[in-house]
Amino acid sequence: MANEGNNDTRKGSISHVIFDMDGLLLDTEKFYTEVQEIILARYNKTFDWSLKAKMMGKKAIEAARVFVEETGISDSLTAEDFLVEREEMLQKMFPTSDLMPGASRLIHHLHESGIPICVATGTHTRHFDLKTQRHSELFSLMHHIVRGDDPEVKQGKPSPDIFLAAANRFEGGPVDPQRILVFEDAPSGVLAAKNAGMSVIMVPDERLDSSYHEVADQVLSSLLDFNPADWGLPPFENASTKLV
Numbered sequence: 001m002a003n004e005g006n007n008d009t010r011k012g013s014i015s016h017v018i019f020d021m022d023g024l025l026l027d028t029e030k031f032y033t034e035v036q037e038i039i040l041a042r043y044n045k046t047f048d049w050s051l052k053a054k055m056m057g058k059k060a061i062e063a064a065r066v067f068v069e070e071t072g073i074s075d076s077l078t079a080e081d082f083l084v085e086r087e088e089m090l091q092k093m094f095p096t097s098d099l100m101p102g103a104s105r106l107i108h109h110l111h112e113s114g115i116p117i118c119v120a121t122g123t124h125t126r127h128f129d130l131k132t133q134r135h136s137e138l139f140s141l142m143h144h145i146v147r148g149d150d151p152e153v154k155q156g157k158p159s160p161d162i163f164l165a166a167a168n169r170f171e172g173g174p175v176d177p178q179r180i181l182v183f184e185d186a187p188s189g190v191l192a193a194k195n196a197g198m199s200v201i202m203v204p205d206e207r208l209d210s211s212y213h214e215v216a217d218q219v220l221s222s223l224l225d226f227n228p229a230d231w232g233l234p235p236f237e238n239a240s241t242k243l244v
C-alpha cells in the first residue's frame with residue numbers, strides 16, 4: 001500500500017515533524033473499538049469500521065455525538081452519558097497501551113538527527129497521562145505535546161486548530177506549514193493536516209476503507225515502512241535498527 005505524493009516539490013523542504021498519537025504511535029484505537037462494541041451490543045447493534053472512521057481522531061465529546069446519532073441510540077443514551085459509561089472500562093485499558101511498530105525507532109532517529117518533533121493528539125490530558133505512563137522516556141523526546149483540551153484547540157480534527165497550535169510552539173515558531181510533515185492514522189486527522197496546509201503521511205488500519213487514503217500525500221502500512229530519505233530527511237543509518 002503506497003500512494004505516490006502529489007506534492008513532490010515539498011518533499012525536500014520538510015524541517016519539522018508532527019505525530020498523531022492514538023492509533024499512530026500508540027495501539028490505543030483497539031480500546032475504543034472494544035468498549036463501543038460492548039455498549040452497542042446492549043442495543044442489539046454492531047459496531048463497524050464505517051462508523052469507526054467517522055469517530056477516530058476526534059475530541060471525545062465530538063466522537064461521542066457521532067456515535068449516539070449514527071447508531072440511532074441518542075434517545076436512550078446521550079453523548080455525555082456514553083462518555084461516562086465507557087470511562088471506567090477505558091481507565092483500566094489505557095495504562096496497558098503498547099507502542100505501534102516502528103514508533104520508537106522513528107522517534108529516536110528523528111530526535112538524534114536534530115529534527116524537531118512534537119505530538120498533536122485529540123485525546124485530553126487525563127487520558128493522555130494514562131496512555132503514556134509506560135512510555136514517558138519516548139514522549140520526553142518531543143519538543144512539545146498539544147492535547148485536545150488545550151485552550152488553543154477550539155475545534156477537534158478535521159479542524160486545523162491542533163496542527164496550527166503545534167506549528168506555533170516549535171522553537172522560533174510559528175513554523176511554515178509547508179515545512180511540516182504530519183503522521184496520522186485517522187481520516188479526520190489527515191484532513192486536519194491538509195486543512196493546516198501541511199504534508200501528511202497516513203498509516204491507516206487495514207480495515208479502514210481505502211477511499212479515505214486519497215487525501216494523504218503518502219500511505220504506508222506501517223511506520224516501519226517509512227523511508228526518511230523520500231522526504232529529504234536524514235536516512236536511517238543502518239538496517240540493524242529497522243525492527244526496533
Ligand SMILES: O=P(O)(O)OC[C@H](O)CO
Binds near residue numbers: 023056059122124
Ligand atoms: O488520534 P489522536 O491521538 O488524535 O486521538 C484521538 C482520540 O483520542 C482517539 O480517536
Ligand SMILES: [Mg+2]
Binds near residue numbers: 056184185189
Ligand atoms: Mg490517531
